[in-house]
Amino acid sequence: MSEACTSRELMIYTISRLLKGVRHVAVGQSSPMPAAGAMLLRALNQRDGLEHVQVSILGSVKHNSFTGGAEELFDCAAQGRLDAFFLGGGQIDGQGNVNLVGTGDYPNNPVRWPGSFGSAYLYFLVPRVILFREEHSLRSLVERVDFVSAPGVTDETVYRRGGPHALLTNAALFSFDREAGRFRLESTHPGYGWRDIRGTTGFSYDNERCEVTTPLPDEATLTLIRGRIREELRECYPQFAGNMPGPN
Amino acid sequence: MTDFVTPREMAEMIPSGCKLGLAPDDYAAAPGLVRMLIDRGIRDLHVVCAPIGGMQVDMLIGAGAVATLETSAVSLGEAGGAPCFSRAVRDGSIRLRDATCPAVFAGLTAAEKGVPFMPIRGIIGSDVLEKRDDWKVTSNPFDDGEKIVVVSAIQPDVALFHAPEADRFGNVRLGRRRETMLLAHASKRAFVTVERISETSLLEDEKMAAGVLPAIYVSAVAQLKNGGWPTGLYAEYPRDGQEVEKYARAARSPEGFQAYMRGARSAA
Numbered sequence: 001m002s003e004a005c006t007s008r009e010l011m012i013y014t015i016s017r018l019l020k021g022v023r024h025v026a027v028g029q030s031s032p033m034p035a036a037g038a039m040l041l042r043a044l045n046q047r048d049g050l051e052h053v054q055v056s057i058l059g060s061v062k063h064n065s066f067t068g069g070a071e072e073l074f075d076c077a078a079q080g081r082l083d084a085f086f087l088g089g090g091q092i093d094g095q096g097n098v099n100l101v102g103t104g105d106y107p108n109n110p111v112r113w114p115g116s117f118g119s120a121y122l123y124f125l126v127p128r129v130i131l132f133r134e135e136h137s138l139r140s141l142v143e144r145v146d147f148v149s150a151p152g153v154t155d156e157t158v159y160r161r162g163g164p165h166a167l168l169t170n171a172a173l174f175s176f177d178r179e180a181g182r183f184r185l186e187s188t189h190p191g192y193g194w195r196d197i198r199g200t201t202g203f204s205y206d207n208e209r210c211e212v213t214t215p216l217p218d219e220a221t222l223t224l225i226r227g228r229i230r231e232e233l234r235e236c237y238p239q240f241a242g243n244m245p246g247p248n
Numbered sequence: 249m250t251d252f253v254t255p256r257e258m259a260e261m262i263p264s265g266c267k268l269g270l271a272p273d274d275y276a277a278a279p280g281l282v283r284m285l286i287d288r289g290i291r292d293l294h295v296v297c298a299p300i301g302g303m304q305v306d307m308l309i310g311a312g313a314v315a316t317l318e319t320s321a322v323s324l325g326e327a328g329g330a331p332c333f334s335r336a337v338r339d340g341s342i343r344l345r346d347a348t349c350p351a352v353f354a355g356l357t358a359a360e361k362g363v364p365f366m367p368i369r370g371i372i373g374s375d376v377l378e379k380r381d382d383w384k385v386t387s388n389p390f391d392d393g394e395k396i397v398v399v400s401a402i403q404p405d406v407a408l409f410h411a412p413e414a415d416r417f418g419n420v421r422l423g424r425r426r427e428t429m430l431l432a433h434a435s436k437r438a439f440v441t442v443e444r445i446s447e448t449s450l451l452e453d454e455k456m457a458a459g460v461l462p463a464i465y466v467s468a469v470a471q472l473k474n475g476g477w478p479t480g481l482y483a484e485y486p487r488d489g490q491e492v493e494k495y496a497r498a499a500r501s502p503e504g505f506q507a508y509m510r511g512a513r514s515a516a
Contacts, residue, residue: 029300030325059274059325061483069426070272070299074350078369100321102337106379107344112337114329115321116376117300120348124370149348151373157395158372238489239326 002223003245005216007170008033009225010189011134013217014173015086016040018130018166022083024054026073026126028117032233032240034086034132036225039063039232043224056082060236074118077125080161084128087119091145092131094203095181096152096164098123099145106147116149123150126162131176136169142202153181172197173214174205187212250418251468258439258470259284262406267294269356269404269431273302273325273479274487276428278410280475281441286311286509294318296404298431299352303479303492306330309342310505318345318402320352326489327496332505346376351383353427355402359434365398372397407435410475411461412484415446418463421456425482432465441472443484 005013015037019025027035035057042053056073057063066072076082089098090113100116102109123129133140154160164176167183171192174183183205188197194210217225226246233241253261262268262285271277282304290313297305297319305322308314310332322333336342354366371377372385372395380399388394409428413421420440422428432438438461450460476484478491498508 030323067424067426069424069428069430070349071353071427071430074353101346101375106375107337107346108340109337112329112334114323115300115319115346116348116374117321118349120374120376121350121368121370148373148375150370154373157393159369159394159396237326 012036025084026056032237085126100149101147119150128165131167136171185210187214265292266405269296269407271409276409279304299349316343320349331499356434358401359403404435407438414442414469419450420461423459437467441475
C-alpha cells in the first residue's frame with residue numbers, strides 16, 4: 001500500500017476535476033498546486049486519449065509556448081483563447097472579491113502582500129477563474145475584503161465574460177453563482193464536516209449543511225501525481241516538488 | 249550609437265531622480281548592475297516594474313533609493329514576500345502606484361506608439377482603479393453603452409535589463425521575452441548588461457533577428473557575467489534559490505539587510 005493521499009494531493013486532483021473540458025489553461029507565478037492540477041489534467045487526458053490540453057505556466061521554459069512575452073497571456077485572454085486561470089488572494093469575500101494587496105487601510109497597509117498581478121483584468125476575461133487559497137479561516141475568507149484587487153461581479157455596462165467559477169481551500173470546495181453573486185458549498189474534504197466549514201468561513205453561502213465529501217484520486221492518479229507531475233513541477237517549483245511524496 | 253562601457257561606468261550614467269523601468273526577476277532583471285547603482289548611492293528613483301518586481305526592486309527600496317514605485321506586485325517567488333517593500337509600505341517611505349500587469353503593458357504600449365493613452369478591458373470596480381489618478385473610465389466612442397478604462401502612457405527615462413548577448417554594433421538578443429522589447433521601445437534610453445558580446449552581427453541570422461532589439465534603442469551595453477544572479481536569466485540559468493532565501497531571511501530587519509548588502513559587496 002502506498003502512502004495515503006495528502007491534503008495537497010487532494011487539492012491537485014480537485015483542480016484537475018475543476019478544469020475538465022478546458023482547451024487552454026494558464027497558471028501565474030508562484031502557484032505550484034494550480035500548475036500541478038493543470039499538468040495532471042493534461043496527463044490524464046493524454047493517458048485516456050482525450051482532447052489535448054494546452055498548459056501555459058508563467059515562468060516556465062518547458063511548459064509555456066508563448067513567444068510574445070507575458071503580454072501574450074493577456075492578449076490571449078482578451079481574444080477568448082484562454083479558458084481557465086487561477087487567482088489566490090490574501091482575502092476572498094462572499095461576493096467573490098479578491099484582495100492581493102493587503103489588510104487594513106491602503107496605502108500604508110500594516111500587512112502588505114505582493115500586489116494585484118493580472119487579477120484586475122483576467123477576472124473579467126477568463127471564463128473559468130478558480131479561486132485557490134490553501135488556508136481556510138476567518139482571516140482569509142471574509143465578509144468584505146479590505147481592498148478589491150479584482151471584483152467578483154460587475155454591472156452590464158462593463159464588458160465581462162469571465163469571473164469566479166469555484167473556490168478551493170484545504171478544507172472545502174465551493175462553486176460560485178454569478179447571477180446571485182454568492183458561493184455554494186459543494187463538498188467538504190475528508191476530515192472536515194459542514195459545521196467546521198461554517199465555523200471557519202467569514203461570509204454567508206448557500207447549501208451550508210452540505211454532506212458531500214470531496215472525492216479522492218484513485219491509485220493510478222496518485223501514482224501519476226507522485227511521478228510525472230512531481231517531475232514536471234521541478235523546473236519552476238523545486239522546493240515544492242522536493243516536499244511532495246514520491247519515489248526516492 | 250551604442251556606447252560600450254564597464255558596468256561601473258554604466259552605473260554612473262543612470263541618474264538619481266529618473267524614471268527607471270526594470271524587467272522581472274528570472275527573465276531579464278539586472279541585479280548585478282542594480283547592486284552597483286546602490287553602491288554609488290543612487291536616490292529618488294521612480295521605479296516602473298514591467299510589470300512586476302522582485303529581489304532587485306526590494307534591494308533598491310531597502311537601500312532608500314526609491315521615491316515612487318509603480319508595480320503590479322513585488323515578490324521573491326518561492327522565497328516569499330519582499331521584506332524591504334513591505335516595511336516601506338508600512339512606514340509610508342515610498343509613494344505607491346499599484347497597478348495590474350496588463351495595464352503596465354498598455355501604458356508602455358502607448359509610449360511605444362507615441363500616443364497619450366491606451367484603452368484596456370477589465371479593472372472597473374477594483375480599488376486599483378480608485379487609487380490611480382492617471383487611469384480613467386471613459387465610454388467606448390464606438391458604443392456609448394460600454395464603459396472602458398484608459399491608462400496614460402508610461403515612458404521611463406531609462407530601461408535597465410540584463411540579456412544573454414549583444415553584438416559589437418549594439419544589437420541585443422532578447423529571444424521570446426517580448427515584454428523586455430516593449431520596455432526598451434517605450435523608454436527614452438535603454439542600458440543593457442549582457443553575458444557575452446558577439447563579434448558578428450546578431451541581425452545577420454534571419455532565424456534570430458526577430459528576437460533581437462536593434463541598436464537604435466540601445467544607449468549602452470556593458471558585459472557583466474552572471475549579471476542576473478542571484479535571480480535567473482531566461483533560458484540561460486535558473487535562479488540561485490538558496491541565495492534568494494538567504495537574502496529573504498536577512499532582509500527581515502533593516503540591520504540584516506545592511507549586513508547582507510555589505511557581505512555581498514565584499515564577496516563580489
